[in-house]
Amino acid sequence: MINDEIFHFGEGGSQARVIEKYLFKVIGFLLMMQLGGFSLFAQEVPENIPLKVEKLPLDPKHFYIAEVWDEREDHSSVARLWTNNSSKLLDVEKGSDKLKNYYLESLPKNPELIPVIVRIGKIRIDEESGGGRSVPGKVKLVISFYKKGEDSPVHLIDYRGGVQYKRTAGQYQLISTVLSRALENSLQFFVKWIDQEIDSNINLAKGVKVFFRDYDEVESGDTVFYTPSRPIKWEDFQAPTRPGKYVASIFTSFSWEGESKVVDGWVHLYLTTKVFMLKNSSWVKSGSRDAYGLNHERRHFDITKLVVERFKKNIKNREMTPSDFDGVIGYEYLQTYRKMNKLQEAYDRETNNGRDRAAQEEWNTYIKEELAKVQKANDLAQ
Template sequence: MMQLSSLRICSPPQKGKSLQQVLLIRVALVLISLAPAKAAQFSNLEPIELKVPQQLFVPNEFYIKGLLDERTDRSPVAFLVPSISSGNQLQTVDLKGGAIPALENFMFNSLPQNPALRPVVVKIKDCKIMETLVDNQKGVVEGQVFLDFAFELVRGDDLVHLLDFQGGMSYKRGTRQHAVIEPVFRRSLGNALNYFNDWIEKEAPVNEKLAKTVKVSIRDYRHDYDDDTVFYDPQRPLRWTDFRGRPRFSQYAASIFASISYEGNSKVVGGEVHLDLILKTYMLKSSSWVRGQNPDGHGLNHEQRHFDIAKIVTERLREKISQLELLPHNFDRVISYHYLEAYREMNRLQEQYDQETSHGMNKSAQERWNRKIDDELKAFNLLDNG
């Protein structure tokens, strides 16, 4: 007698296992710890020989590159009722050849291996068959197959998490019908692979993780809303009215708060990430200040050059990002890294500029920096080359 019931699939991923799954695993652990000697007396059950179907289906988006064993419990896969007389003293039975080699053989050979597709690694979190003798008069056994897999995309040396699968099947059998266990387990594995295949086919055109390339467009943010922020514009030099902060106790006549930032908006178009990257070079009026009613133009030039240095660093960042071969799974992390490097460079240059010009008091040094800054602004087409 064989009765299949209630295919169980729990996805999208859940953070914790269901109470039923937790209890099944706990029962398994208790049985192993309390009755290893009794389990050893059962010798009638052979390892489960997992058969490989000729071809489950033909994937169009992925191939299985490998398996990783991440089971916390690496005891044999199955906890089976060997006979009526055994009651609920279960016998542990593994897959023939070992769990992971058997699963590898199944996944590698039941699906075509096409290296032109996306390489996927399957992490085996859990894989169990648990049985209970529910009627010792009629010899009825209930079984549960539980699978917990994670599917991850291989990107160079990285693994990119795609999908968690938690599912399995329930079945009933007679105590002597051990042969029905393998087909149920095999069907559960097939269901897991089919579920992932359906997911990746649906997600491939729109999911950022599955995109194959990144197309970047970089632009400046220059909108002036006459509020607290002045964004760098070569046609709009600073004026003293931009310095609205309260002067601090300092030996200097003025101070500017100039900085850089960015924002990015991305979408997937036809399997390609389109990234709109907006670079911002700005000064804050409320954090910039000037002391005195009629400061000279020399002082304003010194503060303008701080703003120019921030813009030069922004342009260097633009140049760097334009030369990168960005990947869909980590382009945001890579851009963030280079932005932080640029931010550190800006701070270093600002300090060097103030030190060498004595905060604008050393006029000859100031002139050297003026020429140096102008040369780089011209190189970035931010200043008239005439």
């Protein structure tokens, strides 16, 4: 009786190295009936390596294999076996198609789960002479797993592992078992990894939930933040005056900042919006500090606030994924900034910079009504 040994090893990402030992006791001789008798024989050198594809005893609860990419550098062979004092190159029976089928057909398919792409980077078996009846060998795998996305795949994790083994010289059936076990290990690794990561990994999140907050500072140095409790006043206009026909100018703008975390499999995106005016960029000519002119400038600030409310509404109405929400928000910010500038220009143009009192009153009414809608919506949301 001769003992053939298989040692499994595997690692991926930050996973701890895992070593499992499987001991296969293989009868070192085979009997073949010939003419009513039996004779001892060594196996013939195989032309390829058979790979059995069957359902594995794994139950993935969060994913299914949607595609398999074979991106090995060499598709002509997977093994260099030691045979009869020399080496021989062999491929898997039916080659790349069989390797792909192994991953596609070994696990259940549930299209309602996360579609995963398997990328085969390396599958290699190498043997060397053991100097006797024992032939040592290694199987090395590099398998990458991706989440299938609408635009492009999202990389999840790499598995780098394989198998070390010893077989009896002249006996080759163990090679198929070793290869199958190595491939199965990669799937076992991914099933375990995704079970651990499903609720906390942003790349596995089901979607994005957005939560907005208005910045609650009232004033900070040069900056006055928008709030009904602290309307701007002429003392906030501190920049040197500029020559020309205008008697005042206010600089208003907005920004946002955010943070995200995964909660129960969803990306929670917390966004804080800031609507502000800058004192050192806003000015007023002496002798022009009347209530009518201040109202005109305050409406510029209100317009910026209204534009930001539309920005928030647009973000809430957009379908965003965990992989694209940064781009979506950045795009909406730029679009909103352009709209803000156009609306401010329209306001000044239609009111003739406040000189047309009738037009100014129309804008006053419009802005008040829009702000009231915002307040009502906020009250209902609370």
